[in-house]
Amino acid sequence: MLCCPVCKSREIFPVAAGYIGQVYLCKNCRYRGSFVLEVDDDEADDKGKNETMK
16 A cells, blocks of 8 residues: 555555656645655554554
8 A cells, every 4th residue: 555655644546657757646635746655555554543542
């Protein structure tokens, strides 16, 4: 699963591809770039639970 490196949202989608590679856009914070976080589904679920407890 892909996550935004800025806001850790799962709302990140590919918007362009080409010679330099894939470019992603985050719908939450509007991050645009080729660097994204890839996490397991279990890790993403645990992170969401921890953030709601804060």
